[in-house]
Amino acid sequence: MKEPVPAELAIETHGLVKRFGHRSAVDGIDLSVPRGSVFGFLGPNGSGKTTTIRVLLGLASANSGEVRVLGKPMPAALATVLPDVGALVEGPGFYPFLSGTGNLMRLDSADRHALSSTRRQRVHDALERVGLSHAAGKKVRAYSLGMKQRLGLANAMLRPRELLVLDEPTNGLDPQGTREVRGLVRSLAAGGTTVFVSSHLLAEVEQMCTHVGVMSAGRLVAQGPLEELRAAGQAHVVVQTPDVERAAGVLTRLGLVPGEAPGTGSAWGSTALLGTGLNGLEPEKIVAALVAEGVRVRGFTVENARFVSLTGEGFDVVG
Amino acid sequence: MSAETAAPHSAGIVRPGIGWALLGSELSVLFRRLRTWAMLIALAAVPILIAVAVKLSSRPTTPGRGPLFLDRITQNGLFVAVTALVVCVPLFLPLTVGVVAGDTIAGEASLGTLRYLLLAPAGRIRLLLVKYAGAVAFCFAATATVAASGALAGVVLFPVGPVTLLSGDTISVGESALRSLLIAAYITVSLLGLSAIGLLISTFTDVPVGAMAATIVLSVVSQVLDNLPQLEWLHPWLFSHHWLGFADLLRQPISWTSFADNGLLQAGYIAVCGALAYAKFSNKDVLS
Numbered sequence: 001m002k003e004p005v006p007a008e009l010a011i012e013t014h015g016l017v018k019r020f021g022h023r024s025a026v027d028g029i030d031l032s033v034p035r036g037s038v039f040g041f042l043g044p045n046g047s048g049k050t051t052t053i054r055v056l057l058g059l060a061s062a063n064s065g066e067v068r069v070l071g072k073p074m075p076a077a078l079a080t081v082l083p084d085v086g087a088l089v090e091g092p093g094f095y096p097f098l099s100g101t102g103n104l105m106r107l108d109s110a111d112r113h114a115l116s117s118t119r120r121q122r123v124h125d126a127l128e129r130v131g132l133s134h135a136a137g138k139k140v141r142a143y144s145l146g147m148k149q150r151l152g153l154a155n156a157m158l159r160p161r162e163l164l165v166l167d168e169p170t171n172g173l174d175p176q177g178t179r180e181v182r183g184l185v186r187s188l189a190a191g192g193t194t195v196f197v198s199s200h201l202l203a204e205v206e207q208m209c210t211h212v213g214v215m216s217a218g219r220l221v222a223q224g225p226l227e228e229l230r231a232a233g234q235a236h237v238v239v240q241t242p243d244v245e246r247a248a249g250v251l252t253r254l255g256l257v258p259g260e261a262p263g264t265g266s267a268w269g270s271t272a273l274l275g276t277g278l279n280g281l282e283p284e285k286i287v288a289a290l291v292a293e294g295v296r297v298r299g300f301t302v303e304n305a306r307f308v309s310l311t312g313e314g315f316d317v318v319g
Numbered sequence: 320m321s322a323e324t325a326a327p328h329s330a331g332i333v334r335p336g337i338g339w340a341l342l343g344s345e346l347s348v349l350f351r352r353l354r355t356w357a358m359l360i361a362l363a364a365v366p367i368l369i370a371v372a373v374k375l376s377s378r379p380t381t382p383g384r385g386p387l388f389l390d391r392i393t394q395n396g397l398f399v400a401v402t403a404l405v406v407c408v409p410l411f412l413p414l415t416v417g418v419v420a421g422d423t424i425a426g427e428a429s430l431g432t433l434r435y436l437l438l439a440p441a442g443r444i445r446l447l448l449v450k451y452a453g454a455v456a457f458c459f460a461a462t463a464t465v466a467a468s469g470a471l472a473g474v475v476l477f478p479v480g481p482v483t484l485l486s487g488d489t490i491s492v493g494e495s496a497l498r499s500l501l502i503a504a505y506i507t508v509s510l511l512g513l514s515a516i517g518l519l520i521s522t523f524t525d526v527p528v529g530a531m532a533a534t535i536v537l538s539v540v541s542q543v544l545d546n547l548p549q550l551e552w553l554h555p556w557l558f559s560h561h562w563l564g565f566a567d568l569l570r571q572p573i574s575w576t577s578f579a580d581n582g583l584l585q586a587g588y589i590a591v592c593g594a595l596a597y598a599k600f601s602n603k604d605v606l607s
Contacts, residue, residue: 060605
């Protein structure tokens with residue numbers, strides 16, 4: 001039998017839809033996560049990141065669409081795919097009445113592929129890697145949130161994995177812990193593991209990822225290598241004005257797409273208005289047009305957006 | 320967090336075995352839990368309370384009053400265990416079994432461990448089977464605890480000798496111990512249907528207390544219905560119908576009819592609830 005050619009994509013979805021009742025939590029996304037990449041899955045809370053991860057890992061079923069993980073269809077090939085996947089999904093979940101070691105032993109024993117003869121050693125190593133050796137014998141009840149998060153990471157790394165899916169891995173970690181996670185992700189990636197890491201923090205993703213996918217309200221609005229997305233990040237203007245409607249009209253006439261400016265404070269009783277889709281239009285012409293129309297311009301900035309505007313970084317929660 | 324152990328690719332992969340380790344882990348988690356021990360200790364206290372109460376009471380117990388076999392305790396300590404089982408079957412045993420069975424899936428869901436077990440991957444059917452096996456082990460442990468604690472209290476506080484059975488025959492102490500074991504087995508079997516119901520309810524919720532309460536309430540409802548003569552047609556179908564039928568094991572020769580009927584009834588409940596639990600759980604979106 002020929003060795004199957006390893007698929008290029010570690011994760012691949014086509015038209016993935018997951019609905020809860022009438023609401024689409026994930027609305028037809030086409031993910032492609034290349035093997036060996038560190039893929040940052042970016043989006044505000046409620047944009048469908050965790051739901052996507054649940055579907056990818058077979059915890060929830062898709063309403064429609066295709067999912068392939070490590071080249072095999074999910075959830076059909078779940079039993080052969082998951083042993084090669086380490087995951088931290090929606091925070092850690094542990095038995096409070098067991099110790100850190102006890103918890104990992106328990107979860108490892110659920111995996112029929114895991115050798116029981118090496119279990120104790122692997123648990124020991126995993127705890128050491130996340131810096132929890134000193135608390136290995138302590139009941140998880142007494143763990144802090146950051147320690148639980150570390151234990152969750154240790155669980156994902158109990159065995160050598162081809163793919164790690166880490167949902168908000170730095171939640172609850174102090175700056176030191178965050179740096180350690182970043183280092184850990186880099187070292188895993190250097191060893192050839194594909195890392196799929198979700199986050200609502202752009203800065204975090206920019207620091208450790210090679211590829212990025214951006215989720216917004218259940219849709220994948222952009223994906224690709226980090227550099228490409230950075231270059232394509234559209235410039236936009238932010239107009240501070242009390243005459244929001246008139247300004248929006250002017251922007252529309254000039255071919256811009258007006259919208260609310262996320263994360264931008266208002267000043268002097270005016271509202272921030274965002275205009276995207278500059279398409280090479282000179283900013284001074286926009287100001288001139290606004291002023292000619294009698295719009296009281298109290299502030300005007302041109303921002304070479306990274307993709308902040310795509311993610312609506314901040315505290316937006318999509319209902 | 321150190322970096323060097325980052326080698327990917329299948330180093331630890333072996334041909335998957337049946338994975339008894341999960342069952343071992345399930346039993347160890349169940350029986351290392353303080354709650355399990357609290358329930359077993361409470362159950363062990365029942366026969367001790369009965370024995371002490373009978374010992375301290377100056378009035379001779381009138382036959383026919385109080386729980387079955389209560390009047391025989393003073394003559395033969397071996398009846399403490401049987402009396403305690405009679406007392407525990409309607410409420411205490413279903414109560415503890417309801418807690419364990421209702422907790423099976425919902426408890427894991429509420430802790431957040433369900434998703435990690437499934438991601439291991441434990442396999443949904445396998446997890447369901449292992450969880451049920453854990454509940455069955457608890458049924459046995461609970462019954463055995465009452466029986467053992469009863470036997471111990473009886474031996475310590477009362478004279479022990481050959482036992483006179485319901486049929487009037489007398490059996491030796493050794494055989495009566497065997498009969499006690501049989502009764503414990505009978506009650507364990509009696510509780511299997513209830514455990515399956517608890518498992519089924521547990522797949523529907525992420526709130527373990529809800530599943531526990533529902534299971535316990537059902538055990539009470541079943542017994543209440545079993546006592547309404549108007550519903551006689553329903554009685555053979557109630558999972559609690561044969562719960563107190565173990566008196567047949569105290570006859571000479573042993574009458575196995577109720578044991579067989581009970582076994583068949585419980586097997587039916589296991590089959591139906593097991594199939595429904597499988598149908599529910601295998602398609603369930605684990606969102607906890």
